[in-house]
Amino acid sequence: MLICPQCKFENPNSNKFCQNCGTSLTHKVCPECSTDDVPINALRCHNCGTECGTVFWAIIAKETTGEALGVETDKGDVRVEKDEGDEGDEGDEGDEGAISSSSPLSPSSQIALGSYLDSQERYQLLDPLPAQTETATITDVGVRVLDCQPYQISPIGAILASQQSDLVTPSVEASEIPRLAKLYIALQSEDQPGIPPIHDAWQQGDIQIVIIEDRSHWQLLLDLWQEETTSSLEILHWCYQMTQLWAILEPVNCRQSLLDLSNLRLDEDQTLALQRLYVESSNSQPTTESSEDTQAQTFAILEQPLTIQALGRVWQALFKQSQRTQFGSVVQLLGDLDVGKIQTIAQLRSRLEEISIELEALPSATLPPIKEKNTAVPTIPQSDEPEDIISKIDDMPTVVLAMQLSSLEDVGRTDVGRQRNHNEDYFGIETKISKLELPKSQVLQGHGLYILCDGMGGHAGGEIASELAVNTLRQYFQEHWIANQLPTEDSIREAVYLANDAIYKLNQQEARSGVGRMGTTLVMLLIQDTQVAVAHVGDSRLYRLTRKRGLEQVTVDHEVGQREITRGVEASIAYARPDAYQLTQALGPRDENSINPDVGFFEINEDTLLLLASDGLSDNDLLETYWQTHLEPLLSSAVNLERGVTDLIDLGNQHNGHDNITAILIRAKVRPNLES
Numbered sequence: 302m303l304i305c306p307q308c309k310f311e312n313p314n315s316n317k318f319c320q321n322c323g324t325s326l327t328h329k330v331c332p333e334c335s336t337d338d339v340p341i342n343a344l345r346c347h348n349c350g351t352e353c354g355t356v357f358w359a360i361i362a363k364e365t366t367g368e369a370l371g372v373e374t375d376k377g378d379v380r381v382e383k384d385e386g387d388e389g390d391e392g393d394e395g396d397e398g399a400i401s402s403s404s405p406l407s408p409s410s411q412i413a414l415g416s417y418l419d420s421q422e423r424y425q426l427l428d429p430l431p432a433q434t435e436t437a438t439i440t441d442v443g444v445r446v447l448d449c450q451p452y453q454i455s456p457i458g459a460i461l462a463s464q465q466s467d468l469v470t471p472s473v474e475a476s477e478i479p480r481l482a483k484l485y486i487a488l489q490s491e492d493q494p495g496i497p498p499i500h501d502a503w504q505q506g507d508i509q510i511v512i513i514e515d516r517s518h519w520q521l522l523l524d525l526w527q528e529e530t531t532s533s534l535e536i537l538h539w540c541y542q543m544t545q546l547w548a549i550l551e552p553v554n555c556r557q558s559l560l561d562l563s564n565l566r567l568d569e570d571q572t573l574a575l576q577r578l579y580v581e582s583s584n585s586q587p588t589t590e591s592s593e594d595t596q597a598q599t600f601a602i603l604e605q606p607l608t609i610q611a612l613g614r615v616w617q618a619l620f621k622q623s624q625r626t627q628f629g630s631v632v633q634l635l636g637d638l639d640v641g642k643i644q645t646i647a648q649l650r651s652r653l654e655e656i657s658i659e660l661e662a663l664p665s666a667t668l669p670p671i672k673e674k675n676t677a678v679p680t681i682p683q684s685d686e687p688e689d690i691i692s693k694i695d696d697m698p699t700v701v702l703a704m705q706l707s708s709l710e711d712v713g714r715t716d717v718g719r720q721r722n723h724n725e726d727y728f729g730i731e732t733k734i735s736k737l738e739l740p741k742s743q744v745l746q747g748h749g750l751y752i753l754c755d756g757m758g759g760h761a762g763g764e765i766a767s768e769l770a771v772n773t774l775r776q777y778f779q780e781h782w783i784a785n786q787l788p789t790e791d792s793i794r795e796a797v798y799l800a801n802d803a804i805y806k807l808n809q810q811e812a813r814s815g816v817g818r819m820g821t822t823l824v825m826l827l828i829q830d831t832q833v834a835v836a837h838v839g840d841s842r843l844y845r846l847t848r849k850r851g852l853e854q855v856t857v858d859h860e861v862g863q864r865e866i867t868r869g870v871e872a873s874i875a876y877a878r879p880d881a882y883q884l885t886q887a888l889g890p891r892d893e894n895s896i897n898p899d900v901g902f903f904e905i906n907e908d909t910l911l912l913l914a915s916d917g918l919s920d921n922d923l924l925e926t927y928w929q930t931h932l933e934p935l936l937s938s939a940v941n942l943e944r945g946v947t948d949l950i951d952l953g954n955q956h957n958g959h960d961n962i963t964a965i966l967i968r969a970k971v972r973p974n975l976e977s
Contacts, residue, residue: 527623613638719958725763758819804889917960
């Protein structure tokens with residue numbers, strides 16, 4: 302089954318175009334030069350050379366029992382090596398630790414660059430597999446692969462999709478899933494961006510193949526750790542994130558993943574992430590080994606169980622390799638870790654909190670105390686079945702960190718649609734960004750007013766009402782919005798009533814009556830740093846999208862159908878009424894006694910995409926249907942917001958088009974509040 306990249310419709314494998322929306326299933330558009338005939342199985346655009354293929358990271362591992370997946374040496378130790386560019390060592394083919402010569406992935410089968418990992422010829426090698434040597438045999442290797450069938454849903458993808466929708470997928474039995482893949486599935490959660498998502502997996506004899514997100518090009522933590530512009534507070538926060546990951550990885554015996562510096566990466570928002578998972582043995586204790594590569598540090602596995610002392614050694618290695626001086630109480634913290642004075646994650650976090658309080662007093666940078674809802678880390682029983690961990694991870698404590706704005710971008714666009722001859726929508730955007738940047742700190746303050754109105758009222762009426770409302774509101778907040786503080790609910794209501802009064806008086810002056818009386822809907826957003834206020838009247842909407850929660854409709858339409866639902870009527874009955882979509886309130890037709898604007902407040906505590914939309918875009922559940930293709934990618938700073946809003950307008954015209962279409966997109970990125 303081929304999943305359309307545009308509308309997610311399931312198509313037969315033989316289709317060349319989506320039978321629902323007509324999108325090509327064999328070619329795609331280059332994101333750089335917009336060439337529209339790039340084969341989906343091509344790594345690069347044939348026109349500009351941009352890499353636009355679908356690339357994943359493949360882990361090829363010999364299945365072991367109770368042992369770490371690593372490189373088995375002649376001394377019996379196990380070391381976790383750097384994935385990319387590793388030079389493996391070759392040994393006797395009959396060695397017990399070697400990849401079986403009968404396996405399709407055996408070195409004797411001579412799998413070379415450009416070959417495929419699977420018999421379906423889906424995953425093509427982009428890196429050569431390292432060879433074995435006489436002193437070591439390869440039991441685990443990671444390489445980049447090109448997905449030559451990116452629109453084909455994988456069995457693992459089907460399982461994950463069924464879990465999200467509470468459906469049962471009988472096509473793949475749990476016993477057929479490689480054990481290593483079960484770890485990724487168990488940890489698969491939007492709440493844990495540090496763990497790479499799994500895409501596919503299968504077993505070939507005693508060889509496990511797991512396909513995950515390619516993070517090999519992500520920035521190394523060590524690289525930013527050694528930057529002079531990186532503050533001590535940022536380093537403290539990364540240490541705290543490691544303790545969070547440690548607690549998550551402990552139940553599935555994957556703490557080893559934190560002990561390889563080359564495995565510690567940063568995403569685009571400088572949040573700590575793992576390139577992949579490494580499985581630890583049941584009896585392990587890390588000790589550092591020197592390495593010629595300054596960006597790699599390995600930890601040999603010896604006889605003692607892993608303890609949080611290992612984290613201390615990781616931090617010491619980061620300081621050593623970055624040639625960065627340890628600061629303040631961190632020296633004492635690392636010493637106490639090393640001698641065993643700190644025994645639990647809870648104690649370690651408490652010490653990090655104490656250091657953060659100390660740093661608050663420093664003039665160059667401050668950090669609010671790190672707080673969690675529960676300070677104690679729950680003891681989670683070890684389990685031989687990784688899939689049993691899913692529910693246990695949900696019970697882990699949630700860390701609440703103060704956040705600050707790191708970027709605020711916005712764009713708006715309106716279109717007449719395919720059936721109207723004039724546009725009654727109107728919008729306004731006013732944004733002020735101020736930035737204070739010092740050698741070791743940066744503070745960004747954002748101040749944004751976003752207004753969208755959908756007018757109504759006959760010829761030349763709707764246009765006047767929507768524009769008048771936007772301008773009235775803009776003028777009010779220019780005069781009444783105190784710097785660095787959101788307006789109060791009463792102030793926001795006063796502004797809406799003034800906009801209503803301006804349109805109402807014009808109706809009275811022009812003696813408009815009946816359907817000729819002009820009016821407008823309203824959805825308005827006010828942003829001050831990470832604080833947000835929203836007000837609305839009518840059926841223009843605000844949507845909020847985050848990685849953790851997906852798409853949410855923040856506002857509730859003021860229409861007859863919704864009114865009946867609030868009175869207890871079943872939705873199917875409420876919307877069976879012929880007047881179900883008739884507005885129950887709008888700005889302008891009546892005086893202020895006839896409107897009751899909804900006003901609400903919320904905080905931006907993670908990267909968020911906000912969308913103000915007129916009903917020309919939101920009708921027929923269009924956004925609920927296409928948010929994963931047209932909104933979710935816009936959370937990334939690498940995706941152009943202008944292009945995104947254009948695609949939304951095109952989507953509205955393609956599937957609705959009966960009305961004017963207007964959209965305002967706001968992308969707010971946040972980071973831990975380390976300097977304010």
